[in-house]
Amino acid sequence: MSLSNEQLERYSRHIILKQVGGKGQEKILSGKVLVIGTGGLGAPAAMYLAAAGVGTIGLVDFDVVDLSNLQRQIIHQSQDVGKAKVDSGRETIAAMNPDVKVYTYNELVTAANIKDIIRDQEYDFILDGTDNFPAKFLINDACVMLRKPFSHAGIIRFQGQTMTYVPDAGPCYRCVFREPPPKDAVPTCRQAGVLGVMGGILGTLQATEALKYILGVGELLTGYLLTYDALSMTFRKVKLPRSGDCAVCGEHPSITQLFDYEKPTCEFGK
Amino acid sequence: MKVQVNGEELVLDKPVNIKELLVLAKAEQPDYVTVQKNGQFVERDKFEETVVSEGDTIEFLYFMGGGSR
Ligand SMILES: [Zn+2]
Numbered sequence: 001m002s003l004s005n006e007q008l009e010r011y012s013r014h015i016i017l018k019q020v021g022g023k024g025q026e027k028i029l030s031g032k033v034l035v036i037g038t039g040g041l042g043a044p045a046a047m048y049l050a051a052a053g054v055g056t057i058g059l060v061d062f063d064v065v066d067l068s069n070l071q072r073q074i075i076h077q078s079q080d081v082g083k084a085k086v087d088s089g090r091e092t093i094a095a096m097n098p099d100v101k102v103y104t105y106n107e108l109v110t111a112a113n114i115k116d117i118i119r120d121q122e123y124d125f126i127l128d129g130t131d132n133f134p135a136k137f138l139i140n141d142a143c144v145m146l147r148k149p150f151s152h153a154g155i156i157r158f159q160g161q162t163m164t165y166v167p168d169a170g171p172c173y174r175c176v177f178r179e180p181p182p183k184d185a186v187p188t189c190r191q192a193g194v195l196g197v198m199g200g201i202l203g204t205l206q207a208t209e210a211l212k213y214i215l216g217v218g219e220l221l222t223g224y225l226l227t228y229d230a231l232s233m234t235f236r237k238v239k240l241p242r243s244g245d246c247a248v249c250g251e252h253p254s255i256t257q258l259f260d261y262e263k264p265t266c267e268f269g270k
Numbered sequence: 271m272k273v274q275v276n277g278e279e280l281v282l283d284k285p286v287n288i289k290e291l292l293v294l295a296k297a298e299q300p301d302y303v304t305v306q307k308n309g310q311f312v313e314r315d316k317f318e319e320t321v322v323s324e325g326d327t328i329e330f331l332y333f334m335g336g337g338s339r
Contacts, residue, residue, distance in 0.1 A: 040336065131335050154334025161334045176311075181302040181333055189336040198336075225331060236277050238329050241310055 001026050007099065011053055019217040025053065029099060031214040032056035034123040036109055036139060038089045039063075040189065040199025041153050041206060042129030043075035048207040050093040050100045054214070056121055057093065057100055061085040062108040072196035109135055111258035114142045125210045126150035129203065131188060133180035134261035140165070140173040141258055144249045149213055151206040151221075155194050156187065158230040160202040163221050163240070164209045170223035175243040175250075180261050195230060202228065271324045288317040288328075297330050304331040 003011070003022060007029075014020045014028070031054045035042045038061045049057055065073075065080045065088050073085075080088040086104035093102050105117050109130070118126065126148055128139045136152065143150040143165060152173050153162040165172045184191075205226070212218045225238045248255045271282050275295045282294070288307070292300040305312045306329040312320050322328060 133333065133335055136335065155336040156334050159334065160336075161332075176304055176331060177333060178304075181299070186299055186302060186333045186335065194336055234277075238306070238331065239309060241306075243311060 001029060003029075007053075010097075010099075014052070020215060024215045024217075027214055027216075028053050028211065029055040031125070031210075032058075032121050032123045033125045033127060033210050033214075034058040034060065034118060034121075035127045035129055036060045036135070037129035037131065038073070038075060038085045039069065039129060039131060040072045040155060040194065040196075041203040042127065043073040043089070044200045044203040045127050045129060045207040045210075046089060046093065047075055047096065048204055049210060050096050052207075052211055053097065053099050054210070055099060055101060056103070056123075058103045058105065058117070058121060058123060059086045059089045060105040060107070060109055060117060061089070062106060072194065072199045074200070109138060111138060111260045114138060114258065115146060118142060118146055118148060123148065125213050127206050127210055128152050129206070131190075133186070136173060137180055137261060138258065141248050141255060144172050144174075145256075145258070151209045153202040153206050155198040155202050156189060156192055158195050158198065160198050160228045160230075161225055162202050162205050162209075163225045164213075166213075166220060166222045169220075171240045171242040172246060172249045174248050174255075175246045176225065176240055178247070183262070198228075198230065201230075273322055273325070274327045276328075276330055282322070285321050285323055288312055288320045288322065291322050291328065292317070292330070295328075295330070298332060302333055305329070306331065 011025045014025050015022055033049055033054050035046045038059050063085050065076045065083050065085055067081050075092045076088045084106050086106045090102045090104055093100050126143055147167040149166045151164050223240050227236045244250055273280050297303050308327050
């Protein structure tokens with residue numbers, strides 16, 4: 001692949017970076033990232049990945065745009081209310097950067113479809129932007145089994161956290177959080193609220209990890225949980241050990257098949 | 271006696287176990303928090319027998335969902 005004159009100009013601020021250069025930009029253009037959930041985290045992540053020139057972006061979401069989403073899900077605009085989120089996301093990306101090919105999956109990720117979605121374009125990196133623990137554990141388990149790197153993130157109120165899993169390089173999400181909390185034991189953004197920018201901060205950190213992975217530069221958040229508290233304006237990087245007895249990535253895994261913690265339901269008209 | 275809890279110094283007048291520390295340090299969701307002592311995970315069934323002593327570094331790691339809707 002060689003860069004066109006238009007691409008040399010569009011990505012000039014990348015190309016001038018010694019860690020990127022023309023070669024790195026070509027890697028980004030050949031990069032394939034799957035964004036699961038096009039909400040608070042996935043929206044800004046997908047937009048920065050698209051602007052950066054990630055050549056293949058997959059968007060997974062079963063939901064439609066709701067007016068209450070627009071406070072933080074910046075890939076969707078006022079006129080998109082009622083539209084499928086993946087369609088709204090695709091339109092925004094198409095207007096941003098013609099170099100990006102977008103694949104959409106208008107469905108809920110489940111044990112039955114997640115491997116096929118990840119394999120559909122053999123994505124290099126998965127970005128978890130989902131809002132619920134059954135999905136977060138499912139994405140973790142699928143990525144461990146398919147040996148795919150992924151970025152976890154979560155946001156609530158004025159707080160956020162993120163970590164990056166890379167096969168054989170560090171702990172998975174399940175090493176740290178063994179199994180999902182009971183339903184409604186831990187509040188969701190819908191119940192507890194979230195400052196809109198939290199998705200922007202954590203989502204763009206996830207996009208940064210995806211780009212670093214594609215470029216092979218720097219140090220990923222592998223083996224670390226980065227936590228952010230917006231009220232005290234504090235970032236903390238907590239070193240994580242790997243659990244040798246982890247149920248999915250440990251030496252003798254007890255989870256060898258994907259499963260759903262909750263029966264998938266479509267909450268239309270919620 | 272001083273310990274570090276999530277990066278902040280906490281002064282204790284006597285040694286406590288993890289279960290007691292969760293209360294003293296006002297951990298949110300104490301039933302679902304992941305606890306690390308000096309860089310190693312402490313299993314939930316070891317919370318009572320694991321005593322915190324001078325200079326220990328404790329991390330409470332919380333579940334955070336959020337993101338999509
Ligand atoms: Zn693990």
